[in-house]
Amino acid sequence: MRTLISTAFISLDGVVEAPGGEPGYRNAGWTFKDIEFLPEAFELKAREQEESDAILMGRVSYEAFSPVWPEMAEFARYRTLPKYVVSTTLGEDQLVTNWGETSILRSLDEVAALKETEGGPIIVHGSATLNQGLSDAGLIDRYHLLVFPLLLGAGKRLFSATDKDAQKLALVEHEVYRNGVQKQVFDVVR
Numbered sequence: 001m002r003t004l005i006s007t008a009f010i011s012l013d014g015v016v017e018a019p020g021g022e023p024g025y026r027n028a029g030w031t032f033k034d035i036e037f038l039p040e041a042f043e044l045k046a047r048e049q050e051e052s053d054a055i056l057m058g059r060v061s062y063e064a065f066s067p068v069w070p071e072m073a074e075f076a077r078y079r080t081l082p083k084y085v086v087s088t089t090l091g092e093d094q095l096v097t098n099w100g101e102t103s104i105l106r107s108l109d110e111v112a113a114l115k116e117t118e119g120g121p122i123i124v125h126g127s128a129t130l131n132q133g134l135s136d137a138g139l140i141d142r143y144h145l146l147v148f149p150l151l152l153g154a155g156k157r158l159f160s161a162t163d164k165d166a167q168k169l170a171l172v173e174h175e176v177y178r179n180g181v182q183k184q185v186f187d188v189v190r
Helices: 039-051 059-065 073-080 108-115 128-136
Strands: 004-011 054-058 083-086 102-105 122-125 142-148 169-176 182-188
Touching: 004 039, 004 128, 039 073, 039 142, 039 182, 054 059, 054 108, 054 128, 059 083, 083 108, 102 108, 108 128, 122 128
Parallel strands: 004 122, 004 142, 054 083, 054 122, 083 102
Antiparallel strands: 142 182, 169 182
């Protein structure tokens, strides 16, 4: 079974919306505002590219990333990885042609089936709504979080507000950087 890893830039109060400056959110670009950039705080992101064998994302994140990431040197390895977009509305004709193999999955059942295939870890970028559904369905195995010392208030959250049984997590890696960013890696305990 493949490992499904949710990776996120997240504020201390759980907001994941528009960390890189995506339009339409009042605090867009919050990972760059008032936080000193330290390359070592982003080491996890480089490691994710090397260790993952596929990328999973929701439609909204795909539509945000696909026009930009294929040309970015920082994400060169992702060009070679298979990509899976979970969407009930995205059409094959809406997929970009310069980002390698991309498949559309129409349900969380198809994500569960993908996890049963041979291969290495599948990394989930962005995709707040998808992350909530994956978590509620018990499909996430690990969280890679870079927690920023900010309270953003409103905004899309990484974690679902669904009333459900508690889910225990095991902290397997952590570090605090001098700019206040915290790396937290958790395995989901089953």
